Amino acid sequence: MKTKETPVEVGATRAAAGRGVSAVDPIDAPGGNAADGAPAGETTIGGPGTEEAPELSGIGRGLSILGDRWVLLILQRAFLLRIRTFAGWRDELGISESVLAARLKELVKNGIFVQQAYRDGRTRLEYRLSDAGLRLWSLLVAIYSWERDWAGREDLLPLIHHSCGHDAHPYLACGSCHKPMTARDTHTERGPLATFSRVGLARQHRRTTPRGDFRTDIIGYCPSSLEILGDRWSTSVLAAAFLGVRRFVDFQNELGIAPSVLTDRLKRFVELGVLQPATGRQYRLTDRGLAFFEVFAFLVYWAQRELPGPEGSDLDITHKPCGSPLRPVLQCRHCDEVLARREIHFDLSATPGQA
Numbered sequence: 001m002k003t004k005e006t007p008v009e010v011g012a013t014r015a016a017a018g019r020g021v022s023a024v025d026p027i028d029a030p031g032g033n034a035a036d037g038a039p040a041g042e043t044t045i046g047g048p049g050t051e052e053a054p055e056l057s058g059i060g061r062g063l064s065i066l067g068d069r070w071v072l073l074i075l076q077r078a079f080l081l082r083i084r085t086f087a088g089w090r091d092e093l094g095i096s097e098s099v100l101a102a103r104l105k106e107l108v109k110n111g112i113f114v115q116q117a118y119r120d121g122r123t124r125l126e127y128r129l130s131d132a133g134l135r136l137w138s139l140l141v142a143i144y145s146w147e148r149d150w151a152g153r154e155d156l157l158p159l160i161h162h163s164c165g166h167d168a169h170p171y172l173a174c175g176s177c178h179k180p181m182t183a184r185d186t187h188t189e190r191g192p193l194a195t196f197s198r199v200g201l202a203r204q205h206r207r208t209t210p211r212g213d214f215r216t217d218i219i220g221y222c223p224s225s226l227e228i229l230g231d232r233w234s235t236s237v238l239a240a241a242f243l244g245v246r247r248f249v250d251f252q253n254e255l256g257i258a259p260s261v262l263t264d265r266l267k268r269f270v271e272l273g274v275l276q277p278a279t280g281r282q283y284r285l286t287d288r289g290l291a292f293f294e295v296f297a298f299l300v301y302w303a304q305r306e307l308p309g310p311e312g313s314d315l316d317i318t319h320k321p322c323g324s325p326l327r328p329v330l331q332c333r334h335c336d337e338v339l340a341r342r343e344i345h346f347d348l349s350a351t352p353g354q355a
């Protein structure tokens, strides 16, 4: 893949910089881009100059908020176990109070939780998911779904679809044409300011836990998806891979990431079977990595709607078969209906692995 390395100047016209790229570099689908009439496989590294870094794009903000394993676990427990109190998360997750307080503060600041006072003898505070927070349900279910299909999680609980009564075993579909959607049949136009550089710099407290020390529990998540999504640099590397970045040097330019950190994340992704090394110090998404598009699609969709960035900072993803803009939905594998948050539940009584 050819990659343009010259950084696009801030203020460059959208037409010049908003070049079409494929959301994926089809490993085994030569000419996958031909139908777009776009310069096949060419990507524009849209990083603005470092001195005048603009406000982060929606996706950049989304990655910086959600690319954190504790945040994912806090949200997951809020949805599944309806935990709303500081003590509830602390006891359930065994998380240190200072880390939990910092994460909750950030989630409130970013409008995902709303703090509410309630009376329990004395006045206490609880954290409720805002409407924007509630809309994250599909992202969390997409992680579950990826784990179930690609991380060998036989132990995950079935997700029951109320209207058909069956295990929904969700799949990603296009909300316009309702056909299944994969990374390979989407096309991405990238705004000139759709950059992820600095995503990893925005927060100091990284890696508060060593890798792999989470117990694997039946309501998820497993260490591999926490490693893919639960660290800001990792999520950014994966996002760049979905945008067609392949070469080490391009990841570096794109993300403004230290070479040692980049080397570490790429190595882990290869070990996890998400990326595979190719000649010329390149890294390509494997099928397992491509399947993570299911999660990425919901992340992009949510972030761009809930955390809009400056003009020109969006990714415009299109579902090629129908030409509609990205509107990811999860559908039931049994009845093919679109799943809604209130119409599904995890069967907590099921024996894992025997469902």
Ligand SMILES: [Zn+2]
Pocket: 174, 175, 176, 177, 178, 179, 319, 321, 322, 323, 324
């Ligand atoms: Zn479609």
Ligand SMILES: [Zn+2]
Pocket: 161, 163, 164, 165, 166, 168, 332, 333, 334, 335, 336, 337
């Ligand atoms: Zn169903």
